[in-house]
Structures are given as structure tokens and as C-alpha cells.
Amino acid sequence: MAWLPLLAFFLAGASSFKLQSNSSALFEGSATPWELVLKVAKTDKLGFSSALWTSSDLLNQDSPWEKEEDAKYDAYNKVPFKKIRMCVGTPQSNCVEHVFAKKYQSAKALFSAGYIRDETVKQDGILKAFGPKKGAYQDCAMQRPGFNIQCKDGNKARWGYCNNCASQGCQISDSNDADSAIGIGLAGQSTDTELGGGWTAYFASGKGTCSANSKTFKAVWLWVASLEGSSRPYTRNVRDWTAVMKIAQTKTFGFSSSYWGNNKLLNSDSALAVEEDAKYQAFLDKPLDAIRMCVGKPEENCVIHTFQDQYDSAKALFTAGYIRDTTVDQKGILSAFGPSPGSYQNCGMQRPGFNIECKDGNKARWGYCNNCASQGCQESDSNDADSAIGIGLAGQSTDTEVGGGWTAYFASGKGTCSANSKTFKSVWLWVSSGSTASQAQDLALSADFSKVAADEAKFLSECSAALAPAECVKVVPRSLRTVVTVTAPTLPKLERASSQVFNAGLDLKTIGKLRPLLTECEGTLATGDNARHWACDGQPLEKCDATYTKTPNGQYYQCGAPYRMATTHIEQCVLAQLFGHTTEVGLDIIRYQFMPRKGIRGFMRKHALLEEPRSLKSFDEEAIMSCPALASIATTTGNCLHCIQDAGVGKFEPSGSLDMYVVATSNCELHEFRGDCACEVDPEARTIREEVHWFNGTHHGEGEVARDSRGKDALAVRLAGVDAPRELRRELRVKPNEALSKEKPRAIITSKDAGVVRHILDSGLLEHVLFNNPLFEQRSLKHASRRDFGRRMGELMRNYEYAASMDFGAFDGSCTKEVRDLIENDIIVSMFSKLLDVESKDGLLHAAIYDRIKDKCHMNVKNIIKAVVFDMIRESGDRSTSVLNFLTNLTLCVATVSMMLERRGDDGLQVFKQALIDLFGGEYDFGTKWCGGYAECGFKIEPQGPDGELDHSQCLVSTNERLEFCSKIAVSVGEETYSFPKPAKMSNSLTVSFDIGADRHTAGATKAIAMMANCVHQPLMYAVCKAVEGHKREGGRFNRELAKNIFQELLYEGGEGFEEAIKREHEIFMADGKDARAMMCAFERETGISVGEQEEAILPLASGNLDT
Known part of the structure; x- marks a missing residue:
């Protein structure tokens, strides 16, 4: 079932881990495995603007955990969590904790996520832990509490809140004036330096005063409650890497070296660990679709690049000429090679890719070019260049070529342009042509890693022997425990091994007894x-x-x-x-x-x-x-x-x-x-038999079992207008999802297919006239085609700097039954009055029209206003909900009564120019005033953003990268604009309830095909939908013939079917690797799933391997 592991992201599913039991009291100790990720000393090193909060760089990573000094550990970048704590003055006491509503992949992800407003931040806990003198500060509620906060007048905190002077009144709105901040990662008004932890100058100036006299540093230990070593198995895809070249700190493999293009080997028997130039046979004959270079060590500190196509060998790659590839990992290259930050020009890459040749003799076999640190950014292929970084280099004013590192001008120093920085680095070059998938699980153990580190290979060998046929493949040190990765070829074998660990621990010869640790139980x-x-x-x-x-x-x-x-x-x-x-x-x-x-x-x-x-x-x-x-x-x-x-x-x-x-x-x-x-079958077992009707098909009546949808349309046409010549059948019901919210029963149209067919006549005509008319440009984006949606959203993104995606509440709450009936009656009668004269009163059109017409509404303006405020309308199940809602709203917009409505309907998208925003002091002030105006007029307004509902001050979102509307996310890629559904919407759309008219495979595939059309331009989401659509369980097959009938009327140019047209459009899109890569980056911004993880997931999804 290749798609099930990935659906774990979209559908909150139960773990597939089997139930195990053991009567021994095995799990002892704390249920919360705290992991130290950061230490903040009494310095400005980790102030708000420090790059260490958002970069992968480490600081004093070998610092003992109890020592008071600035340090940033590897766990900061890698350990997932939902709970965080900071301990002030001492490593493990005097702490304040915070629990998030969602999981963060790392502390880096949290502090790179932008402003996170969170009113559950514990103000009393922060004040108690940091200890400002009571009465010296203003005792008000928190202003902008949360993470990565930026208040007025330069007051900021990575975790904490802002406040006003002790002499001022309480100002707790995000848009109010602020004077100070308390917490960690601080900057403050009139505060001469930033602070790693403590409070800024105005925070505790004294009762009734407002002086910048109280800046105070505090030492802080930052911990996260690790979710590493979870109880949840996962599929581990590991690339099979083959070493093809070793590049020593010499010029041997410079750009012009013949070794890049000939068949000659060099030191082909050289041991991998020996640092010397070598070219192996695999360079000539090992196919590849991915390549990696590891700097300084054979298999650590690596940069990986994945290609869209496969190359026959590394030789074929490096003799293919200039390959421009903007997906080259610039951050990864800088991190691996390690030039000092600030010494080089921090610009985008010039001519990134392979076999690059820039201006003035700057070249690289894999890397990119740059300009001097004193020059501006010049990123076009035709611009001037001064240097290169990567492998196989040549450079301007660089006296020799360089096998790996950077050329003379690359890192000459901040604001300089000197040929003084040529640097050699040793590099190991590897290639891969595929990956091996296995079932894996990360298990947390109470091991002393100092014992493990003494002989890591021996530990993995003993661990594998103890858990055979499972294998221990990786061990990771953490401050208070060890995480070991266990793999097995099948899930049952993995379950047995991990059950052994959880129920009996690990008893190893050289280390002794290792106890398991709980990691996800957050109580x-x-x-x-x-x-x-x-x-x-x-x-x-x-x-x-x-x-x-x-x-x-x-x-x-x-x-x-x-x-x-x-x-x-x-x-x-x-x-x-x-x-x-x-x-x-x-x-x-x-x-x-x-x-x-x-x-x-x-x-x-x-x-x-x-x-x-x-x-x-x-x-x-x-x-x-x-x-x-x-x-x-x-x-x-x-x-x-x-x-x-x-x-x-x-x-x-x-x-x-x-x-x-x-x-x-x-x-x-x-x-x-x-x-x-004892499981014996009752001899009088009953059977539910389907009712067979006179037509070729199956009628879906109450209490009957639906097996086949053939004939549904024929029956519906025959019965339309026969069972209820004037009024459609209605019953009091409560929908299952509404029952959970204590919704009261209401009348729901239950005429099923016959009712739908009946109102194809009137509703269908209205929909066609309004929604399918190409001259009607201002029709709803909700009903626009995929291409039209992208075109119109792209125009908005290119012409306006900011947008506000608003949810104004349900349309049904904005208009009354009386107002709607008055409008709908007039529209329907005027459109069909002539047709009614040519048909008898018992005709089908007569029945449809008079089913729509309600009692006329006669009231004055006062009553209309009262009705608008309180009454709800529109029956659930009505065939014409969309089109008649649209007509009613259209009419109200030009009528006097529209000025009196308290609310307006459904989603809204408003766009603004920067010049307008600037008139109000910036996006935060404008957003607060803009939404405040709606609120004062009685509107229920909910601004929408990447993380859901936004605070009013944040309602304006930059259109640079994304624009959200009608549950779709539009992404600007060059001159094109693509879109994909919100992941949560995709989750709901792919689920299959058990009130369906066809077997589960047919129903599921039908929904998946429809979702494929929405996800054409997002590779991972398309792959998931495609996998679901094509999935077959053993013993059950998807009825493809039925699916073709479902979509037989949706034919594209050339006569191809709906599904085939979608697949063809997706293949064309994927052929342009740049656009596809950009959409994967956009998905990473929305979900946190990296491009690499998406690529690794797409491959097994597309393979159809049921064991993946």
C-alpha cells in the first residue's frame, strides 16, 4: 500500500504498531525527555538579531551542559518537539514551560517561523523565573506575547512579551506603543546592546518612573521536550552512495584537469579514509541521479544535489557542458565549505550548476560564482564575476587552480575586494542512482553515549545481533540519552524488534543493560x-x-x-x-x-x-x-x-x-x-438482499445496500417530477459532522437523484449563463478553471504588494429568507415565464419552477433590517445553492438594502498597493484599522494566512510568494502562477465516508481523480492523489470502466478523457524542473516537509510497490 505511509501526514491515522504487553514495571523516570538545545550567557551574543537563531551554525557545541556560556548544540537544528522550557540562572530549576498546539521540527524551525502570537505564554512564570523586583515594572497584561515578537520602538524578543514604562497606563494591543521587553533573544528601546536573556532598559525602571536604567542580563538554559525516539514506525529511504573521486588540498582536480573528461584513473586503490587525490573506476561506469560532496571528512559535512534526469556516469555529467541549475544548495555549500560569514558577498548565486564558466575566468565543475564583498549583487549569467566556490575551480587573480574550496576574491573580508582568500578544502565525491527502502523506528535508550562513542561500530554490531533479523544502523548522541535507529525489511519484523526493546530493554555485552525511554507521552x-x-x-x-x-x-x-x-x-x-x-x-x-x-x-x-x-x-x-x-x-x-x-x-x-x-x-x-x-457462526445467519427494480440498475432506497451505480441516471430521469409534482421531499435530519457540534435537526432535501435532475433545468441554465460565460470576467474565482484561477491570481500578485484573505462568515448568515425569496422569485419567473405558457401545468418545468417560488415578501425597510440580523435561510441539499447565492448577492450589492446588511458572504480577497499602506504607518497599523472598521460595522471577520486565522494586525500578507483564496494557495513562479489546495482541504477531500453508492475503491478513486485536477502543479500532492487513484488491494479491484463513465462527458482537446488530460498536463509541468522545484519549495513553506523529503516520498508513491 504505497500511499498509506504518506497519508499519515494528511490523515491523522492510528499507529500501525501492534499491541504488546508485559507485566514488569519497565518504564521509570521522567516522562518528558528534555533536550538542551541552547545556552544563553549574560552577553549580547544571542540577542534578537543574532543569525544563530535562524541559521544552522553551531556555537561551542562541546560546551558542558552545566557550564554558563553561550552555546548552540546540534539538537537545536534537529530535535522535534511540542513543549519547550527556559531555566533562568541554573540549568534544571527555576524554569518556565510552554506547550504548543502543534509540533515543530526543531528549535530552528520555531525561531525561523516569524511572529507567533500566543496568549498562553506564562506571564507569571516568566516574571518569577527572571525575577524583576515587584513594583519596579508596570503590572499589566502582556503586549504581543509569544515568539519572534517585534513591538513598537524596537522592542523585540525571541520568547517573551513587551510592556510599557512603570509610569504609563496599560497598553496591551499589538498596535500600541511599547517601551521594553522581557524573555530571551532581546532588543529594546534606548538599550545600548541586545541581550541574550533578561529584560531591556525601560522594563523595571522603578515604581511610577520611565527611565532607561534597568537593563539586566540573565543566564538561560533552553530545553525542548524531545519527540525523537518515537513509538511510530516509518519508511526509511536510504540512498546507496558510491565514492567516485577524492579531492585533496591540491590543484590536481582543478577546472581544466583532463581527469574530469578522460578514462584515466588515479590512485584507484587508495583507501577511502586517506586524504589524497584519487579517481575510481566508478567515476566512469556508475549511473547517477544524485551526487554529493563531503567536505573535510568522507561521509560527514555533505551537500547533496538531485537531478531530474539520470546520467550514465560522473564522466558523462562533467563532460555535458554548462548545466544551469538554480536548485543547487547555496546554504549547504556555504555551510560545508565554511567561509567566515561576513567575509563574502551575501547574494544569490551567479551561474549555479555544473561545468560553469563565468566572466573573468571564474569556473567550477560544481558550484557557483560571486562578486567581491565590496560590490553589489550581480546574479545574471551575463554579469561580471570575481570568484567561485565548490569543486574543480579556476578563479580571477588566483595563481593556481583549486580542486575544492574557493578562489582568491571569494572571501576577502567585509567591504573589501582583494585577491587574498584562496582556500583549499579536501572533498569526497559520491554518486547514487537509487535508494533502498526499509521499515525503521527511532528508539530512545538510557545509554551513556561516552561508552557508545568509544566504539560506535561495535555498539551497532552488538545491537544488531541482539535484535536480529532487525538491524541497528545509526546511533545519535543527545545530552541525557541515546537514540538508535532500528531497521527491518518488513513491518512485522520491525515490530518484534522494537517490542523487545520497549518491553525488555537491550542487554549488550560491552555496555550492559539499556533501559527504554518514553518520548511522546507528554503527560x-x-x-x-x-x-x-x-x-x-x-x-x-x-x-x-x-x-x-x-x-x-x-x-x-x-x-x-x-x-x-x-x-x-x-x-x-x-x-x-x-x-x-x-x-x-x-x-x-x-x-x-x-x-x-x-x-x-x-x-x-x-x-x-x-x-x-x-x-x-x-x-x-x-x-x-x-x-x-x-x-x-x-x-x-x-x-x-x-x-x-x-x-x-x-x-x-x-x-x-x-x-x-x-x-x-x-x-x-x-x-x-x-x-x-468459540466463534461458531449462528446457523440462522441472515442476508440483506438488494432490491432489483424493473430497470437495468440498482435503486438506492432507504435501508438498501448500494452495490452498482449503473442505471442511477436512468432512474432519476424517469422519476423526476413524478414522486412530488410540486414540493421536493424533505426530512428532519442532522448530518453526522454537525451532530458533534450539537446542531439541531432541520429540514434537508432528500429527493436524491430525482431532485437533482429536476433542477438541472432551472439551476443548470443559471449556472451556465453566469459561471461559464467568458465575457463575465468578474465571476467568482471559486468557479474559475485552474488556468483562469492562476491567471487572475497572478495579475493580483504582480500588481499589488499586499493582500488580505478574509472569511466573512457563512453567506447564509448575511441575508434573510425574505430577502432571498423576493429576489429569487422575480429572477426565476422572469427568466421562465414565456416557457411556462407553452407547457401544461403538470409538466416537469412547471414542477421545477413552482417548487422554487416561495410566498411573496412584503415588508418595510425596518423589518428587512431586522430579518437580516437574525434569520437564517437556504435549505441544505438544495441543487441551486451556489448560483442563487451568487444572484442574491449580486442583486443586494446594487440595491439600497445592501448598505444595511451586517455581514457579507463567504470568502473575500482584497489587495492593496504599498503606497496606500504607507499612509497608515505600515502593514500592522493598516491591518488593525482595516479589520477594526469591519468589526465596528458588525462584520464577523476572520483574516486567513499560512497558519490559519490571523490576528487583525497581521491580516496583510505579502504577495511576493503566495496568495490564499477559496482554500487554494497561489504561488508565483517566474511569469507563471500555479496553485494547489491547502493540505488540510486535501486531507478532507481524500477521505471516504461509509455512506457511498459504490464500492470503496470506486468512490475513493473517483475523489482522487477529482483531486488530481487540483494538484497538477504540486508534485507531492499529485503523487499522493495518483497513488490513491491507482491503488488496488489484494482481493479488491478498482472499477476503471465505471470511472470512465463518470467522467465520459469531460473531454479535452484531441478527444482524450479527463484523467488522461490531467496526467498529460502534469507530465508537461514536471518536464520543467525549475517550476516543479519551486512548487515543492512552496509546499515546504506550508508544511515543513523539505524538498528532499518530498522527492524521497514521490519515488515510492510512483512505483506502485505495495510493500513500500
Whole structure:
């Protein structure tokens, strides 16, 4: 199931890890593995503007954790977390903690994310930890609390809040004046230096005063609650690298060296660890689609580049002529080669790529050119150049060529232009033509890494021997623990190995006993029922969704898989039945939508079975699957899910001391199990039979099982206007998703296909006239084609510097039933009045029109205003919702009553020129006033941005890179503008509920094909949709013929079908590697998934390998 691992990002799914148990008390110690990432001394080194907050550079990374000095550790760049703490004055006490609503991949990601307003920042905790004298500061609420904050008058903090002088009143709005800041990473008004930690000059000047006299430094230790070493398995794709060349600190492999293009080898037997020039046979015959250079060490400090196409060999690559490639990793090259920041010109790359030849003799086999540090940026291929960095170099005023490093003018010093900086670096060059996929898991252990580091290879060897056939492939040191990566060829083998570690630890000969550590359970070690057990964030056992939980009777279970916990043998049979019917996604449907209401967990809680030790038996899959009743079960799921609903599966009916459970098989046979029947099938098993009608197809009536959609359209046309000649059928219902929010029942149109066909006549005509008319340029972007959407959004992005994407609340809340009916009646009657005269009163058009016409509305302006404020309209299920909403809004815009509406409909996009913004003092002030005006007029306004709803002061978003509207993200790439759906929307669109008219494969593929059309220009999202569309489970096949019928009317030029046209358009887009790369970068900005991770995910998705 190649697409399932990646769907874990889009769909919050349960872990596939199996339930294990052990009665020993194994997990001891803190449930929160704090990892030290940064130390802030009493200096200005880590003030707000320090590049160390947002770069990958390290500082004093070998500094002992208890020593008070500025330091930035590798963990700052790599450890994921949801909880952070800063300890003031001492490493592990006097701390203040903060918990985020989402996971951050690293501290670097957090402090590079821009302003994060968070009112849950603990003001009392900060004041207590930092300790300003009470009464010396203004005791007000926090101004701009959060992370990466920038207040008025230059007051800033990486984590903290702003305040005013002690003599001023409270000003807590983001747009108010500010005088000071407290926290870490500070800058302040009238504060002569920045501060790593403490408070700025005006913060605590004294009661009733306002003097810049209180600047105070504090030493701070910054920790994150590591989520490394999680309990969740993942697919590990590892490239197979082959060394092809070693470049010593010599000129041997300079740009003009013949070794780059001939078949001659050099020191081909040289050991990899020896630093000397060498060219191996693999340089000539190893194919590649990726290349890496490691600077200073054979396999560390590396830069990787991936190509769109494969080359036959490194020789073929370096004899291919100039290859311009803007995806060359500039930051990676600078970090690996290590020129001193500030000594070189910080500009974009000139002629980046391979075999480059810039002006004035500056050249590189892999790298880019630059100008002197004293010159301005010149990034065009035709501009002047002064230097080069990378491998295979030649440079202006550089006395020799350089195998690897940089040429004379590259890093001459800030503001200078001298040929004084030629530098050699030793480089190992590797190539790869593919990757090996394996199941992997990172396990946190209580190992002393000093013992491991003494012989890392020996540790991995002993670890692998202990967990065979699994293998320990990587070990990473952290301050208080060790993380080891375990891999296995299959998930079951990995599960057995990791279960061994979690339940028994690791007993190694040279190191001794290693205990496992919990990493994702974000609560504390709680006490209950006279026994210690883990409880995540205080949640009950069945709601725990993190790692392992110890139950009151001493057993361990993995949280996040409650549907695997069976209380009796009978439930184990039921669960095995369900497991045989569906995939993990289907289990999630059952788990989240079905069982919480009427299933296993509800029954367990109701009858207090969780309190009985005997009820917490482990799930023995082999024993259950051997039950005789399960032998003939097929794997298709669509009909079974219908049976589950119709038959009330999950409802227990106690009969004496026995429990009865109804189970549905794939052919909708219903079997009744009893507690003592040992999985025997009730001899009087019932069968739900589909009702066969007189036409060639299947009618989807109430309580019937839907298997085939052929004939739906024929039946709908025959029945349109027959069952209800005047009024469409309506029933009181509550939608499942609305029931969760306590929505009251309301009338919903339930005429199904017949009602849709009936209103094809009137609604369809209106839609065609308004939404498909090319002359109607101002039609809704929501209904524009993909190309038209990109064109119009691109024009806005090019012509305006700022945009505000607004959600004004539901349109139905902005207009009353009376107003809408008045407008719709007049429009409908005027459009169709002549046609009504030529048809009898019993005709189909008559029925459609009079079903629409409501009672006329007669009222004065006062009543209309009152109706607008309070009344809601429009029935759910109405065929004409979109087009009639549009007409009503259009009419109201030109009518007097539009001035009196309190709200307006749905999404809005407003764009602004910089000149207008400047009149109001900047984007923050303008945004506050702009949204404030709406709020004063009674509008419910919710500005939207990359991270969801924004504060009013942040409603203006730069159009440089993205523009969001109607749940789509438009991205400007050169002269083109592309778009892709918001990832959360894609998640919802790819899900398949179990109220469907076709089998699950057909329904899922149908939705996936539709989503492919939205994701043509985002490689990863397209790959996910394509994988879902093409997915086949063993025993169940996607009905492609049916899918073709669904889209048969959507033909493109050349007669090709909808799906084929989408695929062809995507292939054309992917052929331009630059645009595709840009869209992958845009996706990285939205989700945090790097371009490299996307590329590694796309390959297995496209392969169709069900074991990936």
C-alpha cells in the first residue's frame, strides 16, 4: 500500500504498531525527555538579531551542559518537539514551560517561523523565573506575547512579551506603543546592546518612573521536550552512495584537469579514509541521479544535489557542458565549505550548476560564482564575476587552480575586494542512482553515549545481533540519552524488534543493560488504583494517543490503538472480522466515526470492563484469524460498511450472562456471536438482499445496500417530477459532522437523484449563463478553471504588494429568507415565464419552477433590517445553492438594502498597493484599522494566512510568494502562477465516508481523480492523489470502466478523457524542473516537509510497490 505511509501526514491515522504487553514495571523516570538545545550567557551574543537563531551554525557545541556560556548544540537544528522550557540562572530549576498546539521540527524551525502570537505564554512564570523586583515594572497584561515578537520602538524578543514604562497606563494591543521587553533573544528601546536573556532598559525602571536604567542580563538554559525516539514506525529511504573521486588540498582536480573528461584513473586503490587525490573506476561506469560532496571528512559535512534526469556516469555529467541549475544548495555549500560569514558577498548565486564558466575566468565543475564583498549583487549569467566556490575551480587573480574550496576574491573580508582568500578544502565525491527502502523506528535508550562513542561500530554490531533479523544502523548522541535507529525489511519484523526493546530493554555485552525511554507521552508519571502508570496529559487510557501506557493491572499497551484492545474472546472475533475487511484508513473510519458512538469502547466504559484485569487481554491476531467463521471472508469493504450501519454492528444486547454481537461479512451476511460459542457462526445467519427494480440498475432506497451505480441516471430521469409534482421531499435530519457540534435537526432535501435532475433545468441554465460565460470576467474565482484561477491570481500578485484573505462568515448568515425569496422569485419567473405558457401545468418545468417560488415578501425597510440580523435561510441539499447565492448577492450589492446588511458572504480577497499602506504607518497599523472598521460595522471577520486565522494586525500578507483564496494557495513562479489546495482541504477531500453508492475503491478513486485536477502543479500532492487513484488491494479491484463513465462527458482537446488530460498536463509541468522545484519549495513553506523529503516520498508513491 504505497500511499498509506504518506497519508499519515494528511490523515491523522492510528499507529500501525501492534499491541504488546508485559507485566514488569519497565518504564521509570521522567516522562518528558528534555533536550538542551541552547545556552544563553549574560552577553549580547544571542540577542534578537543574532543569525544563530535562524541559521544552522553551531556555537561551542562541546560546551558542558552545566557550564554558563553561550552555546548552540546540534539538537537545536534537529530535535522535534511540542513543549519547550527556559531555566533562568541554573540549568534544571527555576524554569518556565510552554506547550504548543502543534509540533515543530526543531528549535530552528520555531525561531525561523516569524511572529507567533500566543496568549498562553506564562506571564507569571516568566516574571518569577527572571525575577524583576515587584513594583519596579508596570503590572499589566502582556503586549504581543509569544515568539519572534517585534513591538513598537524596537522592542523585540525571541520568547517573551513587551510592556510599557512603570509610569504609563496599560497598553496591551499589538498596535500600541511599547517601551521594553522581557524573555530571551532581546532588543529594546534606548538599550545600548541586545541581550541574550533578561529584560531591556525601560522594563523595571522603578515604581511610577520611565527611565532607561534597568537593563539586566540573565543566564538561560533552553530545553525542548524531545519527540525523537518515537513509538511510530516509518519508511526509511536510504540512498546507496558510491565514492567516485577524492579531492585533496591540491590543484590536481582543478577546472581544466583532463581527469574530469578522460578514462584515466588515479590512485584507484587508495583507501577511502586517506586524504589524497584519487579517481575510481566508478567515476566512469556508475549511473547517477544524485551526487554529493563531503567536505573535510568522507561521509560527514555533505551537500547533496538531485537531478531530474539520470546520467550514465560522473564522466558523462562533467563532460555535458554548462548545466544551469538554480536548485543547487547555496546554504549547504556555504555551510560545508565554511567561509567566515561576513567575509563574502551575501547574494544569490551567479551561474549555479555544473561545468560553469563565468566572466573573468571564474569556473567550477560544481558550484557557483560571486562578486567581491565590496560590490553589489550581480546574479545574471551575463554579469561580471570575481570568484567561485565548490569543486574543480579556476578563479580571477588566483595563481593556481583549486580542486575544492574557493578562489582568491571569494572571501576577502567585509567591504573589501582583494585577491587574498584562496582556500583549499579536501572533498569526497559520491554518486547514487537509487535508494533502498526499509521499515525503521527511532528508539530512545538510557545509554551513556561516552561508552557508545568509544566504539560506535561495535555498539551497532552488538545491537544488531541482539535484535536480529532487525538491524541497528545509526546511533545519535543527545545530552541525557541515546537514540538508535532500528531497521527491518518488513513491518512485522520491525515490530518484534522494537517490542523487545520497549518491553525488555537491550542487554549488550560491552555496555550492559539499556533501559527504554518514553518520548511522546507528554503527560507525567501518574498514580492510580494503587499502581503507577503512564497517562498522557491526564487523559484516560482509551484516549491516550502517544506511545505506551501502563494499565492499572501492570500491563503495557500502545496508546493510539484502542480498537485492538479486546475485552473478551467474542470481541477479538469481531475485531478480526473488521480488520479483514478494510485497510488502516478504513479502521480509522470505524475508530473515529463509528465505535466512539456505539461500539466496543463505549460498551467497555458503560459496563466498567476496564476495571477488570481479565478484560485487558492482548490481541492475538493468529489465534483469531484461525476462527472457522473467518475462512471465507473477502477483502472488499464498500458493502460491508453499509451492512455495519444497517445491521447495528457494535451494539451489544445482553441475554442473561451472554453477550451477543452482530458481525457483517463482505457479502453482507450477518453472523451473531455469543460469549461462549468459540466463534461458531449462528446457523440462522441472515442476508440483506438488494432490491432489483424493473430497470437495468440498482435503486438506492432507504435501508438498501448500494452495490452498482449503473442505471442511477436512468432512474432519476424517469422519476423526476413524478414522486412530488410540486414540493421536493424533505426530512428532519442532522448530518453526522454537525451532530458533534450539537446542531439541531432541520429540514434537508432528500429527493436524491430525482431532485437533482429536476433542477438541472432551472439551476443548470443559471449556472451556465453566469459561471461559464467568458465575457463575465468578474465571476467568482471559486468557479474559475485552474488556468483562469492562476491567471487572475497572478495579475493580483504582480500588481499589488499586499493582500488580505478574509472569511466573512457563512453567506447564509448575511441575508434573510425574505430577502432571498423576493429576489429569487422575480429572477426565476422572469427568466421562465414565456416557457411556462407553452407547457401544461403538470409538466416537469412547471414542477421545477413552482417548487422554487416561495410566498411573496412584503415588508418595510425596518423589518428587512431586522430579518437580516437574525434569520437564517437556504435549505441544505438544495441543487441551486451556489448560483442563487451568487444572484442574491449580486442583486443586494446594487440595491439600497445592501448598505444595511451586517455581514457579507463567504470568502473575500482584497489587495492593496504599498503606497496606500504607507499612509497608515505600515502593514500592522493598516491591518488593525482595516479589520477594526469591519468589526465596528458588525462584520464577523476572520483574516486567513499560512497558519490559519490571523490576528487583525497581521491580516496583510505579502504577495511576493503566495496568495490564499477559496482554500487554494497561489504561488508565483517566474511569469507563471500555479496553485494547489491547502493540505488540510486535501486531507478532507481524500477521505471516504461509509455512506457511498459504490464500492470503496470506486468512490475513493473517483475523489482522487477529482483531486488530481487540483494538484497538477504540486508534485507531492499529485503523487499522493495518483497513488490513491491507482491503488488496488489484494482481493479488491478498482472499477476503471465505471470511472470512465463518470467522467465520459469531460473531454479535452484531441478527444482524450479527463484523467488522461490531467496526467498529460502534469507530465508537461514536471518536464520543467525549475517550476516543479519551486512548487515543492512552496509546499515546504506550508508544511515543513523539505524538498528532499518530498522527492524521497514521490519515488515510492510512483512505483506502485505495495510493500513500500
